[in-house]
Amino acid sequence: MSNGKKVLLIISGGISAYKSLELIRELKVRNIKVRCILTTAGSQFVTPLSVEALTGDKVYQDLFSLTETNEMGHIELSRDADLIVVAPATANIIAKMRAGIADDLATTALIATDKSVLIAPSMNVKMWEHASTQSNMMELQQRGINVIGPETGDMACGEYGVGRMSEPLSIAQKINEVLLENKGMLQNQIITKTKPMKLVGRKAIVTSGPTKEAIDPVRYLTNHSSGRQGYAIAKALSEQGAETILISGPTQLPSPSGVTVKHVNSALEMLAACKEFLPADIVICAAAVADWRIANPNINKIKKNGELPVLELIENPDILLQISQLTKNRPYLVIGFAAETQDLIKNAQAKLSKKGCDWIMANDVSPETGTFGSEKNTIHIISKDGVEAWPTLTKEIIGQKISIRIAEFLDGLS
Ligand code: PMT
Secondary structure (H helix, E strand, O other), X not given: OOOOOEEEEEEOOOOOHHHXXXXXXXXXXXXXXXXEEEOOOHHHOXXXXXXXXXXXXXXXXXXXXXXXXXXXXXXXXXXXXXXEEEEEEOHHHHHHHHHOOOOOHHHHHXXXXXXXXXXXXXXXXXXXXXXXXXXXXXXXXXXXXXXXXXXXXXXXXXXXXXXXXXXXXXXXXXXXXXXXXXXXXXXXXXXXXXOOOOOOOOEEEEEEOEOOEEOOOOOEEOOOOOOHHHHHHHXXXXXXXXXXEEEEOOOOOOOOOOOEEXXXXXXXXXXXXXXXXXXXXXXXXXXXXXXXXXXXOOOOOOXXXXXXXXXXXXXXXXXXXXXXXXXXXXXOEEEEEEEEOOOXXXXXXXXHHHHOOOEEEEEEOOHHHOOOOOOEEOEEEEEOOEEEEOOOEEHHHHHHHHHHHHHHHHHHHO
């Protein structure tokens, strides 16, 4: 379908560079022409000779080596291609792309291009989760850079997590998609994603966002939750193959694809929706449910008549507690959050035992942390096994990490 298209493949210095050789073969099978830039670090992992043998073309390595008349300069190299692919894309080249650094042939070609760019990140899980890498990725995606992966799995360094470069076949399919998108040919095509899914056959319910408790038809009690953390968790669970139901208080967020979203307003509605969708294998209560509601909301707007209205509050049902205490069909895993402004760990540990859930995700929501509404969060996971601190991460990554943890936990049960 992308017959005769030209890809400029940049191989940077990561352990998965060997997979790029397989990628060249996959592209050639699709009749896509491949020209390669091999960075100095990349050449530590694959030899120029093997790249040349597979592409049937000269491999480009040096910014200043226009010695032969038929050799292409960096501008020509990047403009001649229909698409530039960076695979593997290391943390280093991603950071340079964000900053616009052009200190070798690869980065100079990237900054000189007027064509689409696709990157396939590949690095150690901690490097991937590092705040600077996450911020660089967000910025590149906002600029319209296409991204595939990274995937979750065992790493060459012996660790496990998110960071493995996608498989050559998946990258080749993605390249095909991007080339077709560039031609405006994808409108009616289904794009198949080939991610490993660890929660296929599992059902998950996630509560998210604030609740609104009516004072009268005009006014209400609520809080600062944006729903971002819960939405990110639902998205990650669904990406791992779980049938995912997101019960959302009022937010401005678009529904994550593949997720069934039930919109509610009040705590009572949220509880009723949870009951409607139970039983489930996993329940995650990320919603900031109002602890109290107005005992008797006024049917009409309360008038300002010189006297201060007296608002009587009553306690809302505790959704997390009720689900944790189910005796029939209790989910295998019930996860709550603790939103605290002081004594984070102590208060979260108390919530774990009071609510009877399996794990508590503790986060500080003091105004200076910016936890409410922002893209980032800092989590401590608390369970009967102890406390584990996570670094500050995007809510998206936290969602991915939680879903991996859940999959591992459920695997351990069988
Ligand atoms: O939405 P964002 O802007 O992305 O912000 C994310 C977040 C800070 C809202 C989220 O990470 C978070 O902490 N959610 C829980 C907020 C909260 O209400 O915490 P809590 O400590 O008051 O409640 C403890 C747990 O009980 C929570 O899992 C809560 O969902 C649950 N609960 C509380 C009261 C109630 N009536 N029913 C409940 O289920």
